[in-house]
Amino acid sequence: MDREMVADFPWGLLLVTDVDATDVIPRWDSDEQIATASETAVVVRIRHADEGDVIVCVLGSLEESEGECVFDGRLRVESGILRVSDALGQNSIDTAVEPGFHRVRVFVTPVNEAERVELLIDS
Numbered sequence: 519m520d521r522e523m524v525a526d527f528p529w530g531l532l533l534v535t536d537v538d539a540t541d542v543i544p545r546w547d548s549d550e551q552i553a554t555a556s557e558t559a560v561v562v563r564i565r566h567a568d569e570g571d572v573i574v575c576v577l578g579s580l581e582e583s584e585g586e587c588v589f590d591g592r593l594r595v596e597s598g599i600l601r602v603s604d605a606l607g608q609n610s611i612d613t614a615v616e617p618g619f620h621r622v623r624v625f626v627t628p629v630n631e632a633e634r635v636e637l638l639i640d641s
Contacts, residue, residue: 521576525609526567534560537599553589560589562624565631573634576613583636585625592619
């Protein structure tokens, strides 16, 4: 399952969603919150494109990360395709998973304006 992309993120946001999800993107409770989620999406604040590229890795559940965990929860992926992308969907990684709920953990380095994001997907 290990996948990686290096991209700039024009809005400084990383989306993790079911590829077919049509839900409204979740909002933050505060300006300090790094990640927010709904049943089918996680949104993470990361480094803005003006500051440089971000490395995004999608890893299997047995992997470990040295980054800070900013989200640990479950996402519903009914389509069987989990998409990790920028806010506009111009840069993305699609990963096949079994349809249903999956534990997703998001680790970032550093916490503010992350330059590296690792997603651990339990399948």
